[in-house]
Amino acid sequence: THFGFETVSEKEKGGKVYHVFESVAKKYDVMNDMMSLGIHRIWKDLLLWKMHPFPGTQLLDVAGGTGDIAFRFLNYVQAQHQRKQKKQLRAQQNLSWEEIAKKYQSEEDSLGGSHVMVCDINKEMLKVGKQKAHAQGYKAGLTWVLGDAEELPFGDDKFDVYTIAFGIRNVTHIDQALQEAHRVLKPGGRFLCLEFSQVNNPLISRLYDLYSFQVIPVMGEVIAGDWKSYQYLAESIRKFPSQEEFKEMIEDAGFQKVTYESLTSGIVAIHSGFKL
Ligand code: SAM
Secondary structure, three states: OOOOOOOOOHHHHHHHHHHHHHHHHHHHHHHHHHHHOOHHHHHHHHHHHHHOOOOOOEEEEEOOOOOHHHHHHHHHHHHHHHHHHHHHHHHHHOOOHHHHHHHOOOHHHHOOOOEEEEEEOOHHHHHHHHHHHHHHOOOOOEEEEEOEOOEOOOOOOOEEEEEEEOOHHHOOOHHHHHHHHHHHEEEEEEEEEEEEOOOOOHHHHHHHHHHHHHHHHHHHHHHHOOHHHHHHHHHHHHOOOOHHHHHHHHHHOOOEEEEEEEEHHHOEEEEEEEOO
């Protein structure tokens, strides 16, 4: 398979992935920062800039885990909507900036109808995400749903944008997850995937291998007391298809105008496609 799980059955892979994320959930965010030296934040910001959601966007974030994409989306649409509203109000009513700020304090108002549905198969990851949302004051425009990327609990043609960040390599049947993405998107909707990919520079590739297989499992053991889960993460990253192979898989699922952009020498890539 594309995932290199030749030695375990499909059922075993699903169980193994579940155990990995159940076990890492509480330390997931801190480990992400440590392992990527904080760079995952920039990659996720770039995903949002690429999405450039329009007011009222209905986003489905699959394998959304602890909510990193969802929170970035809410911040983005809130800032965008408030800028627009304030400009309009100021032009129409000649109010002061202070009066306008007071008028637009309510969260519901300030999202302009945009909404994000976070869907993940692991209730422990969702639990951490919900706690973060509560602690950081996110209330409106956000729903958490337990569900499998391969069998999404949503009807057809429901969302404007589908995102999956560092999630698709963990799915057992990637082709099925892609077909599901296509099914739930509205015609004209966009698929965006942020995932580890193939490094295109030989020197960086060697250093990256050393880092992934020698350093990451040690960090996993020291910080999260879990060598095996972090070894799995490093292995699953290597076994994911190349930028071009993955592009073809997205096209096979029915998406059009499929493109990708490699970031940080191909350590990760953002793939984009449209349901037309
Ligand atoms: N998107 C988040 C981020 O970027 O921080 C979380 C990524 S985390 C590496 C991978 C997530 O994929 C985990 O939360 C895991 O539970 C989820 N996952 C794995 N298999 C899945 C499936 N079949 N359906 C939905 N989520 C799945």
